[in-house]
Amino acid sequence: MPHRFSSLRAMICIVSVAIGLCFSTGAFARSESEIKAFYLYNFIKFVTWPDEPTTADIKICIAGDNPFSAMTDKLNARKVRNRQISVQSERLSSVNYSGGSLAASADFADCSVLFLGASEENFYVALVDDLGDSPVLTISDIDGFIDDGGMIGFIKVGNVVRFDINLKKARKAGLKMSAKLLELANRVEQ
Amino acid sequence: MFNFNDRPIRSKLMLLIMLSVLVSIILLGSVFVAYEFFSQRHNMEQEYGTTAKIIADRSQAALLFQDVAGLEENLSSLRVKEDILAGCLYGESGLLAFFKANNAVLDCPETVQEGVRRFTAEHYLHSEAIVVDGEPVGSLLLKVSLERLYTQLGFYVAMVLLFISLIGSLAFFLSRYLQSYIARPLLNLTSTANEVATTQNYDLTARRESGDEIGELVDAFNSMLVTIKAQNERIMQNTAELDLKVEEATQELGQSNKELAVANKELEAFSYSVSHDLRSPLRAIDGFTRALEEDYADQLDDLASSYIHRARKAAQKMGELISTLLQLSRVSRKELEITALDFSALASSACQHLQDQEPQRKVSIVVHPEISAQADSLLLQVALDNLLSNAWKYSGNEAHATIEVGCRDEQGVKVFFVRDNGAGFDKAYAGDLFTAFKRLHSDDEFEGTGIGLATVARAVHRHHGDIWATSEIGQGACFYFTLNQNRPMDRESDAHSLSHEFNRA
Known part of the structure; x- marks a missing residue:
């Protein structure tokens, strides 16, 4: 169910952009991938995993093209809830798993966050199916990602990067999403 | 110039009572108003601190995802607090979103310090850091109008003033009634004393109305009057006696004077008549001895003549004596x-x-x-x-x-x-x-x-x-x-x- 105020909010934002207050100059200077990386990092703050350990690293796995390669170091330097973030992008492309290897999907089940690059557009559905109800936060900017079993999908409203959430799927996987995050979503599926 | 010392005792008593009552309640009222003022300010700090915390908390995600619309929606809930004139939300790069009340002028500063709790003459400024996962990501500044505070304070002051005037008038009537307990016996005593002083009537007594020092004073005054009266009577008696004695003495003196004068007069009359009456026999003696001396000179021997001469001399001397005595008598009597x-x-x-x-x-x-x-x-x-x-x-x-x-x-x-x-x-x-x-x-x-x-x-x-x-x-x-x-x-x-x-x- 789309958020009630989404269109209104978008309008306000556009107006705000128009008068130069929506984003400060620094924010505008960022590229789309930078923004997405930043969002990725922020999602972690509003999501809690079942039986979450207090010290182990938060693994962010990137399948396919890595759009954040320039920011990998920056992300690696960050912590959330006192847990170190570690980005792993040396994964094989999901193309290799087109046969539906369970072992491979088990590898991804070890990740906390799985970002699927645009190169995975043709294979992501099988991958997400393979993950099943594993507590892995799946994120992608592929169109229709959340309708095909993904949890958070980046979209673009005009010039602005926004996101949709499949809350139903996240709940099934045992992930808890903060209401604050849900409030901000363009669309929340539940 | 107002001279407290010369005021009547009634005014003094009333003034004392009124002054102490008014000073006390004014002091009390001031303390209450001051307490209210500071407590209201403290309440404001608490209240808007909570508000700011809620807004800040709710704005975390929106801030992180640069959702200005979300931020503004959050801020717009400030509208329910009528006192809030403006809310300004700052991200890492500066002002992101704001809220302003109707009719208010937006004046969000470029930047804001952390933890501001400042009262100006008209506003309360409160800033709250927005922290996500221990990381400051922005801050919220609230600008609150103090109008309600002042209105409430004004109301409170008015109530205190009303209270003061009520208590003041109560104290006025009470003191008017109570002062008479002290003043009336004193006034009675004063009027009695004045009456005694003007009429010299020591039979008057002052009425004793109380058992305190004033009562004792009245008793002392009355016994003093009794003493004065007794002394007065004694003095009057002594004076009368003295007058009587003086009169007696005067009478006696007059009597002896009169007697003396009579005796003197008799004496003088006696000496005058003696002197006067002695003259004619003396003249006879002188005349006959002279006749003897002149007519019988040849028959008398020398010794007889000498005797007669000496007799005449004595008679003349006696005449002189009588004259001078008469002169003395005249000088005395004239x-x-x-x-x-x-x-x-x-x-x-x-x-x-x-x-x-x-x-x-x-x-x-x-x-x-x-x-x-x-x-x-x-x-x-x-x-x-x-x-x-x-x-x-x-x-x-x-x-x-x-x-x-x-x-x-x-x-x-x-x-x-x-x-x-x-x-x-x-x-x-x-x-x-x-x-x-x-x-x-x-x-x-x-x-x-x-x-x-x-x-x-x-x-x-x-x-x-x-x-x-x-x-x-x-x-x-x-x-x-x-x-x-x-x-x-x-x-x-x-x-x-x-x-x-x-x-x-």
Whole structure:
């Protein structure tokens, strides 16, 4: 169910952009991938995993093209809830798993966050199916990602990067999403 | 100028009560208002701190995802708080979103400090950091109008004022009623005291209305009145007794005076009649002895003639004595007729008379001119005659006899004097000078009756004057007298006032 105020909010934002207050100059200077990386990092703050350990690293796995390669170091330097973030992008492309290897999907089940690059557009559905109800936060900017079993999908409203959430799927996987995050979503599926 | 000391005691009491009550409640009211003011401010800090925290918390995600619309929606919920004029939300790069109340002017500063809790004259500024996962990601600034605070405070002040005026008027009426407990007994006492002071009526008593110090004062005052009254009565009694005694004494004195006057009069009458009646037998003796002397001179031997001569001499002397006694009596008895007299002329004519009687004597007489005197003419004349004849007589042995009559001013007192350079007298006997029949010289030296100076003194004293004399043997004598005036003080020691001698006579 789309958020009630989404269109209104978008309008306000556009107006705000128009008068130069929506984003400060620094924010505008960022590229789309930078923004997405930043969002990725922020999602972690509003999501809690079942039986979450207090010290182990938060693994962010990137399948396919890595759009954040320039920011990998920056992300690696960050912590959330006192847990170190570690980005792993040396994964094989999901193309290799087109046969539906369970072992491979088990590898991804070890990740906390799985970002699927645009190169995975043709294979992501099988991958997400393979993950099943594993507590892995799946994120992608592929169109229709959340309708095909993904949890958070980046979209673009005009010039602005926004996101949709499949809350139903996240709940099934045992992930808890903060209401604050849900409030901000363009669309929340539940 | 308002002088508290001169106010009536009623005003003082009321003023004291009112002052203490008003000061207390004003102080109390001020403390309450101040407490209310600070407590309201504290409440504001708490209230808007909570509000800011909620908004900040709710804005975390929106801030992280740069969702300005979400932020503004969050901020717009500030609208329910009417006092909030503006809310400004800052991200890492500056102002991101704002809220402003209707009619308010937006004035979000460029940047904001952390943890601001500041009251200005019109606003309260509160800033709250927005922290996500221990990381500051922005801050929120609230600007709150203090209008409600002031309105509430104004209401509170009004209530306190109302309270003060209520209590003040209550205190006024209470103190008006209560002060009379202290003031009324005092006022009663005062009015009684005033009445006693003006009417001198010591029978009044003040009514005792209380058992406190004022009551004691009333008792003390009443017993004082009783004492005064008793003393007054005693004084009055003593005065009456004294008056009676004085009257008695006066009466006695008057009686003895009268008796004395009668006795004096009788004495004088006696001496006058004796003197007068003695004259005719004396004249007979003198006449017959003279007839004997003249008609039988050839039949009498020398011894008989000498006896008869001596008898005649004695008779003449007795005649003289009687004359002078009569003179003294006259001087004593005559009614005074005081007139202005030419003293110089009187003295001159007396001297002339003496010179006429003994034309062979050479006496240099000096009478100071233009001396006047207020006196009875006969008495003054008698006095002058006696003094001058004295001077004439006692200077009789001098080769160059001198007599001076004059008047000089001594300390404002007119002192008349008669001076001679004759025999003088021994000042040791000066006390007897003016006593009748006392003589300092024998008849062999100077003849005399011993009454002349007594007569002079009597005349002077009848003029309420003084008489005294100075002398050394062989150095002459000077007689001084005053009329109607006492003798001036600081006379030399050998001068003698002899008034007491005559007062006794």
